[in-house]
Amino acid sequence: MPDIFVKKIDESVQGTAIAPDLSDEKSYSKKFYIESYGCAMNFSDSEIVASILKDEGYGATMEMKEADLLLINTCSIREKAEQTVRNRLTAFRHEKNKRPGMLIGVLGCMAERLKAKLLEEEKLVDMVIGPDAYRALPSLIQEASGGQKAVNVLLSRDETYADIAPVRLDNNGVCAFVSIMRGCNNMCTFCVVPFTRGRERSRDADSIVAECRELFEAGYRDITLLGQNVDSYHYTPSESLDQSQAVTFAALLERVALIDPRLRVRFSTSHPKDITDDVLFTMAKYENICNCIHLPVQSGNTRILQMMNRTYTREWYLSKFNRIREIIPDCDITTDIISGFCTETEEDHQDTLSLMEYCRFPLAYMYSYSERPGTLAARRYEDDVTDEVKKRRLEEIIVAHRRHSQEDHQQCVGKEYKVLIEGVSKRSDLSWNGRNSQNKMVVFPKENYPLQKGDYCTVRIISATSATLIGEIVRL
Template sequence: MLDQKVHDESRQGEAYAPGVETVNEFAKKFYIESYGCQMNFNDSEIVASILQNEGFGATRNYEEADFILLNTCSIREKAEQTVRTRLTEFRKLKRGKPGMLVGVLGCMAERLKSKFLEEEKLVDIVVGPDAYRTLPGLIQEAETGQKAINVLLSREETYADINPVRLDSNGVTAFVSIMRGCNNMCTFCVVPFTRGRERSRDPHSIVAEARDLYDRGFREVTLLGQNVDSYYYINGEDQSTNFAQLLEKVALISPLLRVRFSTSHPKDITDEVLYTMAKYENICKYIHLPVQSGSTRVLQLMNRTYTREWYMKKVDRIKEILPGCGISTDIITGFCTETEEDHRDTLDIMEYAKYDLAYMFAYSERPGTLAARRYQDDVPDEVKKRRLTEVVSLHRRHALEGMQQEVGKTLKVLIEGTSKRSEEQLFGRTDQNRVVVFPREHYKKGEYVMVKVNDCTAATLLGEVVEPVEA
């Protein structure tokens, strides 16, 4: 499961409009909202590129759009409810604007295609994650009054030849997709059914995209995949590239280009990856390592393929090879049959790892998953919520303790933009992904600065620049 990573000072919320101003010569305008994971946001950038090549221009204002797209997420029930609400709002807008089309992309497309198209009549077009190239043809079909649909999954599609249009970009950080799909059959997750099997993208196209971003002034790329550690590409000459080798290739573009990645599956991250991270200063020392549960029994029900003891040893190995490495996680409370003892095991493993950042959710059964077919969702909602509250409370304490340990240190920060709280403040992130806010002075986004940390909250470090970093 690849969750959207946000911080206090960076893009927040489940939806966003394109950050590309509409160009007057475009005859038709499109508007995109994206929900859920980073992969969905990256997919929206691919779709924007396809549409712009077909003569559509992006707009921030959905009321002036000829074509509205919602890129959807099925990971949690809340995201689906939000999408339904938005589709209902857009249906009302359509009544006063004949000819406007509404489409659904992504993970909800295949599962709810019949309801959206026929039963509820909320959309005109439904497109799955592997069918974005067919979108222009589907639009033409929908313009004739037909319902247009393509949710076929592919074993080859990686969109490697498409240069994404950077939506709502800060000009400093960008996502680069390195693979699609997932082979892990975690019982709570719908991704293998909505995104298909794993396919790794040609490393040459990945490096070329990252180099182009660097040449255009971007200073950080995040390599994306449902499970980046299982990246493996073989070319026609039987030459292979694994994830550690890909990391090195991207890091070698320039020492000024920071490299991050997400998400890692604990069972697949290797010592080779960790040693590669240690070798290159510009590969950020930060790993998202979802645990999901601290109970071995629950982990087995989830089909996570590791035990709590094995996971704890992986945390030990990360800290041994990469001292000070930031670690974040995902945690689900109230999974099927979870007992109080299981819940205490989760709290215990949190005490052991002391995560810098955590994405914590109460379990919601997703139709079509293995868990929905095999297990009964038998933990009462009030118990799920109470356990989630305890998990959140413990994490907040750990997060604050971790931030307090940074006070007094001088840290290297990549400036990402203006703080949301004040035009006189800038913000950026450290190597370990911690958000830092400091006085603007004469510094600009995209620059590296050394910041002396004077204070903190549980989410943000507060400091002042003591010196810039030489280019």
């Protein structure tokens, strides 16, 4: 039972409030409230924080005004995300003014970069905790309770939280995230992650497999392995110097898939330069490894890609795209795209649009470039594309993507898919919703079949919207 409430607000997807299961809520003398912004890694981190706080005797509340401790898990990837967090902190501060004993803490990616401003200049928070310092939360809370400003933003070379069992915050009891690594070694010039999350380190493979097995035994049927760049996962037991004992991502993927054929396995995110044929052949070998790969391209122009330090060309990306389709023909490939990066010309922008026409991504996260202080791009390049041009180019990218997505969904009509039931449809208690292997959402009538959450069934698609496939059960 998750003794926590987290409001997850994903800057890539629509914000979702996730309420706790209060069926056996305990009585706690202290309460906490937490909001999580940004990517799935942040959401996973909130589950680790929840576990640490639970062990310290903190119960959950869905009401900010009831909390003794207000936490916000932050994202620095875009300026908009940071501004949203500042607005929320201001609301937190208003609540604290009514209850002076309340503590406010900032977690995650904004912590290191803005610690001085948040603590001293703007006086919005009492604690600042970096993504590698969550174990220090109890001592930091004690320090802040004594009237001191509590800070720990030190990055670690080995922290993976492998021994902490996360408190699962997704109430559907079917889907879960499992973090397999932390940090990033790729120095993409637009990205702040290497500076906020530190260097890459891979988690003990045995602990990952054990966590996935425990989730399956607890009824979970869909697990997403998380990392900034999962394809560079590489774990060697500390007692072994023999590289033949190393576990690669392909080997880890296979070990998790072998837990049980009823357990679906997903992963995110991949880097075009690192995803290997070994990973692709492993995916093709096991039916329960889902046929969906998130492969961010960022730009369709080689010169811009080089300025971004993506370490591949347009041609390299397209060859990798084709290789995936060759080995896994029904694999959905999704992406990220940035418009208006430094020096981007109209011709460069057209290269991105033409690459989109070739790849026809069914799902894309699309942004205009937002200069982040401290990044290599901020130090090296002038942010010289006007906001007006960025906005117009982004709109053209969005329009192209909508067309591709709608056409992709229409092509699914008449096909049959194995769907994992995740819960009751939001629009009708008479329908189920779930996803197929390609990560597409499918809604279909319950009818009189003896099904429940976590079950599989085969669904024929009879119609489609731009976001959802509508189907009917054809067999169990």
